[in-house]
Amino acid sequence: MDMTKLLDDVVKRELNRREFFKWIAQASVVVSLFGLMDQISCGTVPKTGVPASPYMVPQTADEKTVYALCDTVLPGRTSDPGGAPGAVDVGTMDFAYDKFYGVVQELPLVLPLFNAEAQNQFGKPLYELDLAQRTAVLKSSETMLGLIDQIYMFLKGPFYIGIISTLGLEYMGDPGPNLGYRNQDFSFYKPMSNEMTSDGNLP
Amino acid sequence: MASTFDAVIVGSGFGGAIPALRLAQAGKKVLVLEQGRVYTEQDFKQSWDLKYLSNILNITTSDDYATFFRSGMALGGGSVVFSGLMNRSPSETFQFVDDNGYKVWPAAVNRQVLDPYYDMVESMMQVRQATWNEVSKTGGMFAKLLDNVGLTCDRARFPYVNCRQCGYCEAGCIYGAKQSLMHNYIPQAQAAGVEFKTGCRAMQILPAAAGYEVQYTGPDDTLSSVQGTIVIVAAGTIYSAELLLRSKPSLTQLSDQVGQNFNNNGVVRFGIELADGLPSIECYKGMDSAGVMTYAYWKDYGITIEAGTSPASIFTLNIHRAGELGWGLGFKQWAHAVYPSKLIIANIMGPVTGEGQVYLNSNNLPSVHFPLTQNLSTYIASKIAPIQALATANNAYLLQTMPSGYMYSIDHMLGTCRMGDDPARSVADGNGQIRNYPGLFVSDSSAIPCGTGVNPSTTIAANAERIAQYIVTNW
Ligand SMILES: Cc1cc2nc3c(=O)[nH]c(=O)nc-3n(C[C@H](O)[C@H](O)[C@H](O)COP(=O)(O)OP(=O)(O)OC[C@H]3O[C@@H](n4cnc5c(N)ncnc54)[C@H](O)[C@@H]3O)c2cc1C
Ligand code: SF4
Numbered sequence: 238m239d240m241t242k243l244l245d246d247v248v249k250r251e252l253n254r255r256e257f258f259k260w261i262a263q264a265s266v267v268v269s270l271f272g273l274m275d276q277i278s279c280g281t282v283p284k285t286g287v288p289a290s291p292y293m294v295p296q297t298a299d300e301k302t303v304y305a306l307c308d309t310v311l312p313g314r315t316s317d318p319g320g321a322p323g324a325v326d327v328g329t330m331d332f333a334y335d336k337f338y339g340v341v342q343e344l345p346l347v348l349p350l351f352n353a354e355a356q357n358q359f360g361k362p363l364y365e366l367d368l369a370q371r372t373a374v375l376k377s378s379e380t381m382l383g384l385i386d387q388i389y390m391f392l393k394g395p396f397y398i399g400i401i402s403t404l405g406l407e408y409m410g411d412p413g414p415n416l417g418y419r420n421q422d423f424s425f426y427k428p429m430s431n432e433m434t435s436d437g438n439l440p
Numbered sequence: 441m442a443s444t445f446d447a448v449i450v451g452s453g454f455g456g457a458i459p460a461l462r463l464a465q466a467g468k469k470v471l472v473l474e475q476g477r478v479y480t481e482q483d484f485k486q487s488w489d490l491k492y493l494s495n496i497l498n499i500t501t502s503d504d505y506a507t508f509f510r511s512g513m514a515l516g517g518g519s520v521v522f523s524g525l526m527n528r529s530p531s532e533t534f535q536f537v538d539d540n541g542y543k544v545w546p547a548a549v550n551r552q553v554l555d556p557y558y559d560m561v562e563s564m565m566q567v568r569q570a571t572w573n574e575v576s577k578t579g580g581m582f583a584k585l586l587d588n589v590g591l592t593c594d595r596a597r598f599p600y601v602n603c604r605q606c607g608y609c610e611a612g613c614i615y616g617a618k619q620s621l622m623h624n625y626i627p628q629a630q631a632a633g634v635e636f637k638t639g640c641r642a643m644q645i646l647p648a649a650a651g652y653e654v655q656y657t658g659p660d661d662t663l664s665s666v667q668g669t670i671v672i673v674a675a676g677t678i679y680s681a682e683l684l685l686r687s688k689p690s691l692t693q694l695s696d697q698v699g700q701n702f703n704n705n706g707v708v709r710f711g712i713e714l715a716d717g718l719p720s721i722e723c724y725k726g727m728d729s730a731g732v733m734t735y736a737y738w739k740d741y742g743i744t745i746e747a748g749t750s751p752a753s754i755f756t757l758n759i760h761r762a763g764e765l766g767w768g769l770g771f772k773q774w775a776h777a778v779y780p781s782k783l784i785i786a787n788i789m790g791p792v793t794g795e796g797q798v799y800l801n802s803n804n805l806p807s808v809h810f811p812l813t814q815n816l817s818t819y820i821a822s823k824i825a826p827i828q829a830l831a832t833a834n835n836a837y838l839l840q841t842m843p844s845g846y847m848y849s850i851d852h853m854l855g856t857c858r859m860g861d862d863p864a865r866s867v868a869d870g871n872g873q874i875r876n877y878p879g880l881f882v883s884d885s886s887a888i889p890c891g892t893g894v895n896p897s898t899t900i901a902a903n904a905e906r907i908a909q910y911i912v913t914n915w
Contacts, residue, residue, distance in 0.1 A: 310767045323772060337491055372768050387505060389767045389843075393757050397775075398488045409779050411724045414486035417604025417615070418725040430583030433592040433735045437569035439530035440551070 292401075293330040301364035302348040303333055309363075309371040310392045316368045322408050324392055328401030333392065340391045347388075354378050445471045445635075447911075448654050448668030450642040450683060452476075453517020454901040455674030455884020457625040458561075462908035463670075464632035471666055472634060473656050475641035475675075476514035480622070484612030488754055496521055496612060500678065502810040503801075506842075507849045509808060511676045515638050518676070518897065519620040522851075523609050523728040524598040525746055525895040526567045528558050528902075530738060533893040536791040539815055544794075544889035546861050546870030549903070557902035557909075564624045565599040567898070574603065576726025578784055581714065582747035583732055585784075585834045591736035596729060596746065597898075609728035642683055645671055646690040651879050670915055673857065673874075674884035674904070677702065681798040681856035681886060682806035684867075684874075693876035695867045698857055702796030702810060705852030706743065706891040708788040708820050711759045711839030712831055713778050720781035723748070730784075733894070743790035743823050744894050758847065759785070759839050766843050785841075788823050791891035792816075794855040810849065820846055852896050857886040871914075872907035879915065883907040 295304040304325060308316050313323035333340040355363040355374045363371055396405030403413045433439070446468035449456045456472055464470045476496065485492050493499070498513045512518035531551040537543045561567070575583075575595060583593035599619035609618060616623075630636065639659035646653045651669040658664055673680045681699040688694050714721070730748020737743050760766040761774075796810035824838070824846060831838040841847040859882075860866025863875055872887050874880040883904045885896060892899040 311772050312769045317769060317772070319773075321772070321776070368769065375768075376765070390757050393767065397757050398754055400489045409776060411780055414608075415606050417606040419604050429587050430580070430732075431587060431592045432594045434594050437594050437597040437733075438528040439735050439738065 292325070292328045293334060295330065295364075298352075298362070298364070299348050300330070300334075302352060302362065304330055305364040305366070305371055306348075306351065306375075306388075307333070307392050309368065309375050310389050311396050312368055322396075322404050324396050326402075327395045327399075327405045329392055329395045332395045332401055338391070340388075351375075351378060442648075442653060442665040442667045443471075444650070444667045444669075445469045446668065447471070447670040447672060448473065448652070448666050449672040449674060450654065451517060451674035451676060451680070451884060452515050452621070452626065452636060453512055453519060453674065453676060453884060454621070454897055455517075455676075455882075455887070455904045456672065457516065457519075457621045457629060458901055458904040459672050459674070459881075459883055459908035459911065460634045460636075461625045461629040461632060462905065462912055464629055464634045466912040468670075468912075470629070470634045471668070472629075472636045473640045473642050473654065473666075474515050474517075474636060474638045476512070476517075477638050478515045479520060479612060481612075481614050481616045484608075484614045486606065486608040486614060487611055493611065498676075498679075500806075500808065502796075502849075503807045504809075504811060506812065507810060507847065509678065509849060509853055510851050511678065511853065515636060516621040516626060518851075520612055520622065521610050522620075522897060523895075524600055524618055525729050525733070526562070526565070526597050526599055526898040527733065527744075527894040528554075529892040529894055529899045530735070530744075532738075532742075533791055533891070533899075536890050538793040538890065540793065542860075542862065542865055544858070544860060546859050546866075546889075548870040549859070549906070554899070554902045554906065557905035558898060560905050561898060561901040562597075565621075565901075566601055566619045566624075567597050567599045569597050570595045570600075570731045574598075574600075574605070574727070575731035576605065576723075576748060577719075577721040578723045578726060578748040579730030579732040581718070581721045582712075582730060582734075582784055582786065585712070585830060585836065586734055586736060589830060589833045591734065591830075593732050593734045593736070593747075596731060596733045598727070598729070598731075600727070603727060605726045607724055607726060607728060642675065643686065644690065645673075645683065645687040645880070652877075670879045670881065670911060672881045672883050672911075673886075674882070675886075676884055677853035677856050677886045678798050678806050678808060680882060680884055682800065684857060684882075685798070685800050685806075686804070691877060691880075695863070695875055697865060697867045699798040701794030701855040701858050701865075701889070702798055702808065702853065703792050703794035703855045703890060704796070704810070704849035705854055705896055706788065706790035706792040706819065706823075707849055707852050708823055709841045709847040709850070710786060710788070710824065710827055711841055712784040712786070712827075712834075713761070713837040713839055714782035714784065715835035716782075718782065721784070723780040723783055723785075737823075737826055738893070741790070741823060741826055742893075743788050745786050745788050745827075746895065747784060747786045758841055758843065759783070760843075761837055762840050783839075788827070789852070789891060789894060790823065791893060792819055794858070794890060798856050808853075812848065816848065820848060852891075854885050854888045854892070854896060855890065857882045858889040859887050860889055871910040872903075873910075881907060881911065 295301040307324035311324040313325040352362040399406040452474040534550040603617040652671040655665045733746040801807040857867040
C-alpha cells in the first residue's frame with residue numbers, strides 16, 4: 238500500500254479531520270488484518286521465536302504510543318490502582334510487533350492521530366498522559382476511528398487468551414492447560430432441570 | 441497423463457470423508473485431496489495461540505471486517521476442531537420458507553428421510569447424549585436459569601469417549617476422547633483403499649474425456665492434475681464456492697447461484713452475567729460446550745440455544761454490558777469479577793434466509809460479503825428479545841458480544857452451493873448433483889440450504905451419507 242499516495246489523496250479530497258481519522262484507521266487496520274489473514278490462510282508462520290523476557294521496552298515515539306495504547310485498553314500493574322496486571326505485563330507489545338500477528342505493522346500511521354487527539358485535549362502526546370487522561374483520549378477517538386474495536390480486540394488478546402504469558406489467565410482465575418477436571422462435581426444444579434426430549438434430539 | 445480415479449473428492453471433512461468411505465466400500469477407486477495436513481493427538485496443543493491454531497484452522501473475516509469465520513483445515517476438516525455438539529435437525533427445519541417465499545430444502549429431503557443416515561453417522565462416530573455428570577457447572581447453571589422461568593433444557597449429544605473435561609476441544613483433543621473423523625471414517629476409508637493426499641489444494645475443475653480433471657497444488661506448490669469420473673466438491677462453505685467460482689471459465693454452465701445464499705446458521709452469540717450470590721460456575725472446567733441446549737424457544741421463536749461455547753476466555757475479549765466500554769480499567773475489573781464465576785456464553789441457532797455471498801476478490805481469493813442487513817438485524821433483535829426476558833427474570837445481565845451488539849457468525853457457514861428444487865435458485869439438485877454437470881457433486885456444508893436449527897455437522901454428515909448412497913446406487 239502506497240501510504241504517501243493515500244495521504245495525498247486524502248488531502249486532495251479535503252476530508253475533514255473526523256473523516257480523515259476514520260478513513261485512515263480503516264485503511265490501516267484493513268491492511269494489517271489482510272497481512273494477518275494472508276499469512277494465516279497460507280499457513281506460513283514466520284519463525285520469530287519466543288520473545289525475549291522481560292518484554293519489549295518501548296524506545297521510539299511510536300512504540301511508546303503503542304505501549305500507552307495497550308496500557309489504556311487494559312491498564313497494567315503500574316497504572317492499575319490495585320496493581321493488577323494488564324496488557325503490557327503479558328507481552329502485548331511483543332505480540333503487536335510480531336510479524337505473524339501483523340497488529341501494528343501499519344498502525345504507525347494511526348498513532349500520530351491518537352497523539353494529535355492527546356495534544357488537542359491535554360497538550361501532550363498520548364504516552365505522556367496518565368491513565369485517566371489516556372482513557373479520555375481513547376474515548377473521544379473511539380467515535381472517530383472506524384474499526385478501532387478490532388484494534389482493541391487484538392490488544393486484549395494476549396491477556397485473555399494467554400498467547401505469550403499465562404499471567405492474564407491466572408489473574409482471571411483460568412488455569413489454562415490442564416489434565417482435565419473429570420473428578421469435579423458436575424452435578425451442580427442438574428436435578429433442577431427439566432428436559433423436553435428423551436435422547437437430546439427433537440423429533 | 442493425469443492419473444485417473446473413479447472418484448476424486450476435494451476436502452476431507454464431514455462432506456468429503458463420508459462419501460470417500462462409502463464409495464470405496466462399493467469398490468470404487470477414490471482419491472481425496474485435502475489442503476490441510478495430518479494431525480494426531482501428539483500434534484495438538486492446549487493453546488489458543490493463533491500461530492498454533494493457524495495450522496489447523498482457516499480464519500478469515502467478512503469483507504467489512506465485522507465478523508470472523510473459522511473452519512477446519514486438517515485431515516478430518518472441522519471434525520478435528522469442532523466442539524462436538526451433534527444433534528439432529530428438528531423436523532420443522534426442513535419445511536423452512538425463507539424471506540423470499542422459497543422453501544429452501546428439496547422436497548425429497550426431510551427428517552424422516554435423513555433419520556437412517558443420522559443413525560449411520562451416530563453409530564460410526566459414537567455419538568450419544570451426555571450424562572448429567574458430563575455437563576459442566578456452566579451447563580447446569582444455564583439449565584437452572586431456564587428452569588427458574590419454567591423452561592426446559594436438554595443434555596446435548598457428543599462423539600466423546602472418556603472425555604476428561606479439559607476444555608480444549610477447539611484446539612484439537614490431546615486425549616483422543618473426541619471421536620473426530622480421524623477415529624472412524626478416515627481410517628476405515630484408508631483400509632478400504634482410499635488414497636488421501638494431504639497438503640494438496642484443489643485449484644480448478646475442468647471437463648475431461650471421462651468426467652472431470654481436478655488441478656491442484658501439492659505441498660511443494662507445483663501444479664498437478666488428476667481425473668475422476670465423479671468429482672465431489674466438499675471443501676466447506678467458503679472454499680467449495682471458491683473452487684467452483686474459479687472453475688467457471690471451464691464449467692460455463694454452472695449456476696449463477698454459486699457463492700450466493702451464504703448464511704450463518706442463524707448464529708447469534710450472547711453472554712449472561714449471573715446475579716450475585718450464586719455459587720461459582722468455574723466456566724473453564726468442562727468441554728468447550730457446556731453440554732446442554734434448550735429447545736424451549738423452538739416452537740415460538742424457531743431457535744435453539746447451546747450454552748457454554750468456549751473457550752470462554754477468548755470471548756471475554758468482546759463481551760461487555762450494553763452501553764459500557766469494552767476496554768479500560770473498568771472493563772478489566774468487571775471482566776475479572778465475572779470470569780470465571782458468573783459468565784455464561786451461548787449461541788442462538790435457527791433457520792435463516794441466506795443473504796451473504798462468497799466471491800473471488802481481485803487477488804482471485806475468496807471473500808465473504810456478509811453485511812448486517814435489515815433482515816439480519818431484525819432476526820437478531822427478535823431472537824435476543826426472549827433471552828433478555830430470561831436474563832431479567834433471573835436478575836442477570838444480558839451481555840453483548842460485539843462492541844456494538846451481538847456477534848452474528850463464526851463457525852457455522854452454510855449454503856453457497858445449495859441443493860434445491862428450483863434450478864433458478866439452487867446450484868445442485870436434491871441429490872447434490874450440480875446442475876448441467878452429471879457426475880459433479882457437492883456434499884458438504886455448502887450444499888445445506890439454510891440453518892439446521894441446531895449445530896450443523898450431524899445434518900451435513902447425514903446428508904453426505906445420503907448423497908454417497910445415491911452415487912453408489914446410480915454411478
Ligand atoms: C472451532 C469450530 C467449532 C465448531 N463446533 C461445532 C459443533 O460443536 N457442532 C457442529 O455441528 N459444528 C461445529 N462446527 C462447524 C462444523 O465443524 C462445520 O459445519 C463442518 O465441519 C463443515 O463440514 P464440511 O465438510 O462442509 O467442511 P469442513 O469440515 O470444513 O471440511 C472441508 C475440508 O476441505 C479442505 N479444503 C478447503 N479447500 C480445499 C481445497 N481447495 N482443496 C483441498 N482441500 C480443501 C479444508 O482444509 C477442510 O479440511 C465448528 C466449527 C469450528 C471451526
Ligand atoms: S474436553 Fe474432552 S473432548 Fe474436549 S479436548 Fe478435553 S478431553 Fe478432549
